[in-house]
Amino acid sequence: MKIAIVGLGTVGSGVAQILTTHKARTAARTGTNIDIVHAVVRDLKKPRDCDLPSSIVTDDLAVLNDPAIDTVVELIGGTTIARDVVLTALKNGKNVVTANKALLCVHGDEVFRTARELGRTVCFEAAVAGGVPIIEAVGQSLASNQVTSLEGILNGTCNFILTEMFLKEKTYNDAVRLAQEKGYAEADPTMDVAGTDAAQKLTVLVRLAFGLRISTDDFLVKGIDSLTLTDLQQAAHLGYRVKLLCTAKLHGDKLELHCQPTFIRREQPLADVDDAYNMIELHGDAVGKTWFSGMGAGQMPTASAVVADIISLAVGRAQLTFPRLTLLEESTGITILPKEEIQRRFYLRFSALDKPGTLSRIANVLGEHKISISSLIQHDETLGPPTPSTDDESYVPMVIITHLATEGQMLAADKDLAKLKCLAPPHVRLPIRD
Amino acid sequence: MKIAIVGLGTVGSGVAQILTTHKARTAARTGTNIDIVHAVVRDLKKPRDCDLPSSIVTDDLAVLNDPAIDTVVELIGGTTIARDVVLTALKNGKNVVTANKALLCVHGDEVFRTARELGRTVCFEAAVAGGVPIIEAVGQSLASNQVTSLEGILNGTCNFILTEMFLKEKTYNDAVRLAQEKGYAEADPTMDVAGTDAAQKLTVLVRLAFGLRISTDDFLVKGIDSLTLTDLQQAAHLGYRVKLLCTAKLHGDKLELHCQPTFIRREQPLADVDDAYNMIELHGDAVGKTWFSGMGAGQMPTASAVVADIISLAVGRAQLTFPRLTLLEESTGITILPKEEIQRRFYLRFSALDKPGTLSRIANVLGEHKISISSLIQHDETLGPPTPSTDDESYVPMVIITHLATEGQMLAADKDLAKLKCLAPPHVRLPIRD
Secondary structure (H helix, E strand, C coil): CEEEEECCCHHHHHHHHHHHHCHHHHHHHHCCCCEEEEEECCCCCCCCCCCCCHHHEECCHHHHHCCCCCEEEECCCCCCHHHHHHHHHHHCCCEEEECCHHHHHHHHHHHHHHHHHHCCCEECHHHCCCCCCHHHHHHHHCCCCCEEEEEEECCHHHHHHHHHHHHHCCCHHHHHHHHHHCCCCCCCCHHHHCCHHHHHHHHHHHHHHHCCCCCHHHCEECCCCCCCHHHHHHHHHCCEEEEEEEEEEEECCEEEEEEEEEEEECCCHHHHCCCCEEEEEEEECCCEEEEEEEECCCHHHHHHHHHHHHHHHHHCHHHHHHHHCCCCCCCCCCEECCHHHCEEEEEEEEEEECCCCHHHHHHHHHHHCCCCEEEEEECCHHHCCCEECCCCCEEEEEEEEECCEEHHHHHHHHHHHHHCCCEEEEEEEEEEEC | CEEEEECCCHHHHHHHHHHHHCHHHHHHHHCCCCEEEEEECCCCCCCCCCCCCHHHEECCHHHHHCCCCCEEEECCCCCCHHHHHHHHHHHCCCEEEECCHHHHHHHHHHHHHHHHHCCCCEECHHHCCCCCCHHHHHHHHCCCCCEEEEEEECCHHHHHHHHHHHHHCCCHHHHHHHHHHCCCCCCCCHHHHCCHHHHHHHHHHHHHHHCCCCCHHHCEECCCCCCCHHHHHHHHHCCEEEEEEEEEEEECCEEEEEEEEEEEECCCHHHHCCCCEEEEEEEECCCEEEEEEEECCCHHHHHHHHHHHHHHHHHCHHHHHHHHCCCCCCCCCCEECCHHHCEEEEEEEEEEECCCCHHHHHHHHHHHCCCCEEEEEECCHHHCCCEECCCCCEEEEEEEEECCEEHHHHHHHHHHHHCCCCEEEEEEEEEEEC
16 A cells, blocks of 8 residues: 655654554554655655655655555645645545545535545544544444434643643633643644634534534634633532533434533533543443543644554555445434524623622523523632722622523623623623533 | 344344334445344243344244355353354354353454454454443554553443442442342342453453453452442542453563452542443553543443444445454464562551551561551541450551552462451452552
8 A cells, every 4th residue: 555645744744653663563454565655745844753765755746646656645734735635636546534624624525525426535533533533433333323412522722721721720821822832732823722623623523423514604613712710710619620512412303513611510521631632422322421532632643543544444444434424415304403592501700890789680681581590609709809990899700600591592691781880891601511 | 234133132132123223324324234134032932122023033043054144143142052153153154243252252262263264254342341332443443553551441230339339338239239130230240240251351352452362360350249338438538449440551562461449549530430331541652542431231332332343244344354353363472461570559458456566567567578558547437446356355447558569579468467366357458550
């Protein structure tokens, strides 16, 4: 089997390392030798973390037309050159391995349709949750099930930032800086912290598990960039941890779908996932609850998934599986539950004017929207000191936990709460996973 | 695809239910219809939990010779008739799906060799950890790795009993009775509580992950049948939970191997697995740490795994994978670390005579065997009341945590401690997983 790797960054170098260091192992497990015959890079002068002979490293994408190649491994990321590389490879009769969730989220239809039409295979285990073999679990191991719900911590960078904030009492900015130093976060961390990366992974899982082709615009996506240590600590006082949680849950033929920072009860496995680890909790109608966890990112965990795909192609498994995956369904009968109908409990935090009447005004607004209060915390030392105000009035932090309410009720209440003069920003609202 | 199911007990009925209820689903995921054409049972009169036409249910194993059958699904358990069924099926040109860990542990060489020689495939996802797809994970998803350690809670019944004891403060006997009422434990629970079932599953995983063909006699196996609530509570006071833990851990080319009740630190995922759930923590040289968890037993979780194997055969994946698994290696270079050399910290609990000199005698014995004490708890109310003795001397419970010591040192010390007149039974010793 002869492969070309496009992109020798962190993951690409890791793939090259595994394939060159463990040649005998992969040969034993595939019955064939896997040779890297081309490695395409943008900058030939950049030093690399792998031991490939310079003769096979090139900056010319034309080598992908080499008829000797069976498989193109796309590891450059992004949705422009990567799209060209993948589509060209498929048209040239190659199978493709990719770790690119953005490509599959944005151009999934085109990529998968091209592959199907040309009888080629696209493998994408590494595109979701790095070293956690969740694509294979959904597509193969649990194929006897209808997945009924799928919840996951899918962005290792966000999870690292939240862990640092909570366990080390860091500010959001300090935690982001450390994530950058450790190589978890990009110089511009927006894709991670705004929730886009996790939401893109969720679209790939939803396509696979529910046959639904969606974009990140089709559901509620919020990031971790406005979270404060106070909220993480309040969550802990109330028996929860805050995680950036992706959710796809079937209610009849409606799919509840969102990606946002969420209170998760401490006893739940998802609450205990720290650092850059990912976890998916998957519920199948036969198997019940299952959990899959491992490193969500990083050189070797992601490379491990890429090489698993290469091995699967070498053995011939992937070619049998790919045509059977629900990637291009025209109609599954399942539709997305409108976000206004998503029903949960909520955590609200306000800065409230420390005067009689404030609470009744807030309670009034919530009552008008038929949102009932489950508990309220005010004047509590765990909430930190009051905020002095310019007009000599003091604002105190207040936390409210609601009973079940819909996102629609909350959105309407948000607007009316914003008009209250007795409340100062921030106005924090986080959903609770019970 | 035409299959015969042998055994329509709990799991067999579940398999029939999935295949009959979700015919369209399995057809979509395999591209073929899967038909049950024979179901062999011991007692035709017994009422069954599935909807198979009586015309296909028989008590005659001769139907397995039917040339129309592709696949025989063995779900009767045991190592006698099951062995005949499986070997006959293979010889008749059928592929085999089995959930029988005892068969694979005891007759694995014969079963796997026969299949290989005849070009047939044996699938056994359901034999280990029920609904947790750990066989596929080791054999496929993580095939780019050398597994370096594998630790698991592999017996749902034991885990249920330990959970009931600890969380509900039940005695061992009461917890076993409840496990029997719930259908988790057999009338004779020995295979589960003595650790045999978990150890058999460990041998299957070790064969797959390390290419080592071993029997349960080759390593340390202890059950949960002598555990008391006191020890589980002491573990909690010290920050641990007690679980029946199976371990296979590579040190160079030596494999540390054991299955026994073990203290697991509370923050570790393995410590938090409750009820009949299973979990495997697997460390691969590329992927790092991964965790797989789900129901370890029960009708539908196990049936889910059996049907996943049937689907894999229908698609043709299993036939490609099976010949590449390390099931019959002649030499891997890996050997079992002698149990005397296994090094851990230990929890010791004694009934000690409440007189001066007792502690120094115990410390002396441990010191002679070069075992040093990390901490000691005595006269603590968490340990319960002193035991009155016939000769008016009172015995008080004492707990010692050692520093690292080998099993060999501890075995030698056990003998000398047993001779001390200042100690009365029980003499409890449990390893600590740090």
